[in-house]
Amino acid sequence: MNVEIKNVSHKYLKNKNKSLDNVNMSITKGIFGLIGENGAGKTTLLKTLATVMPVQDGAISIDGYDITKDIEKVRRHIGYLPQKFDFFESLTVYEMLDYIALLKNVKAEEREHEITLLIQQFNLQDKINSKIKSLSGGMKQRLAIAQSLLGNPKLVILDEPTVGLDPNERLRFRNIINEKSGERIIIISTHIISDIAMLCNNIGIMKKGKVVYCGSIDNLLELVEGKIYVDKLNIHDEVDRTKYKKIISILRKKNVVEVRFILDTPLDATYEQVTPTLEDAYFYIMFLDEGVQL
Numbered sequence: 001m002n003v004e005i006k007n008v009s010h011k012y013l014k015n016k017n018k019s020l021d022n023v024n025m026s027i028t029k030g031i032f033g034l035i036g037e038n039g040a041g042k043t044t045l046l047k048t049l050a051t052v053m054p055v056q057d058g059a060i061s062i063d064g065y066d067i068t069k070d071i072e073k074v075r076r077h078i079g080y081l082p083q084k085f086d087f088f089e090s091l092t093v094y095e096m097l098d099y100i101a102l103l104k105n106v107k108a109e110e111r112e113h114e115i116t117l118l119i120q121q122f123n124l125q126d127k128i129n130s131k132i133k134s135l136s137g138g139m140k141q142r143l144a145i146a147q148s149l150l151g152n153p154k155l156v157i158l159d160e161p162t163v164g165l166d167p168n169e170r171l172r173f174r175n176i177i178n179e180k181s182g183e184r185i186i187i188i189s190t191h192i193i194s195d196i197a198m199l200c201n202n203i204g205i206m207k208k209g210k211v212v213y214c215g216s217i218d219n220l221l222e223l224v225e226g227k228i229y230v231d232k233l234n235i236h237d238e239v240d241r242t243k244y245k246k247i248i249s250i251l252r253k254k255n256v257v258e259v260r261f262i263l264d265t266p267l268d269a270t271y272e273q274v275t276p277t278l279e280d281a282y283f284y285i286m287f288l289d290e291g292v293q294l
């Protein structure tokens with residue numbers, strides 16, 4: 001299973017700039033994380049991949065099939081959670097999943113079993129016969145994720161799946177997604193870096209319609225190794241921001257203020273070098289892209 005995105009660009013009709021600007025990505029089986037600032041182009045890319053929007057420029061293939069030429073073949077293998085999902089509010093949870101399973105051509109003899117299993121996995125058993133309009137936002141989100149997995153799609157595209165989920169349900173989500181990954185590709189777009197760190201081996205980072213990193217988290221962390229420092233100041237000291245090249249965070253603790261920042265070359269022994277996290281690496285890539293000398 002693989003997804004190849006080659007030189008893909010997209011411009012919305014009335015916009016001046018491209019929302020996707022020559023995007024190239026190669027994605028293989030497993031869970032792939034897509035991150036980037038607001039407006040970077042993640043949703044536009046995922047809509048294009050899900051065949052909801054046409055490929056304007058460039059080419060995308062899924063398992064060797066061109067998504068423009070072989071759209072019907074490709075669609076059978078895609079599960080998609082859009083950023084905004086609209087339900088038929090007067091259907092029950094079961095009816096909604098049954099309806100989507102029908103649209104996805106899930107075989108009659110498999111439908112009930114598949115739906116019941118997903119309802120259990122997403123902890124919606126108590127709501128199985130409740131109308132959708134009576135569900136909370138988080139429950140609707142769980143139902144929306146569940147529908148994307150109907151029919152065992154080979155490619156699952158999840159646009160901000162954990163929005164609105166409480167910590168228990170986020171944990172449940174991560175476990176289900178881990179369990180379901182196997183031979184398929186699951187692409188997750190999110191702003192929650194800890195979800196990506198826990199779930200994915202490979203990621204893409206986007207900025208202003210461009211891919212600024214695509215590869216493994218391990219390689220990214222290696223790139224940043226030895227470049228993240230913490231300066232500990234007295235709680236009463238003023239933080240002199242000009243002293244640090246690029247600040248990642250300023251944390252006020254009991255007696256100290258911890259300034260976490262990026263440096264390309266070790267300068268001063270008074271700073272403590274720390275092990276980089278994925279969040280550190282994300283900021284490193286973002287600053288690099290701005291042409292900042294670190």
Ligand SMILES: Nc1ncnc2c1ncn2[C@@H]1O[C@H](COP(=O)(O)OP(=O)(O)OP(=O)(O)O)[C@@H](O)[C@H]1O
Nearest residue numbers: 012013015019036037038039040041042043044045
């Ligand atoms: N339907 C649309 N018409 C015009 N411009 C759009 C449309 N949808 C998105 N855009 C623009 O395209 C760019 C990329 O938007 P997109 O929603 O793909 O980004 P994103 O990375 O998913 O952002 P976010 O993290 O905020 O959801 C933005 O500049 C946005 O304003």
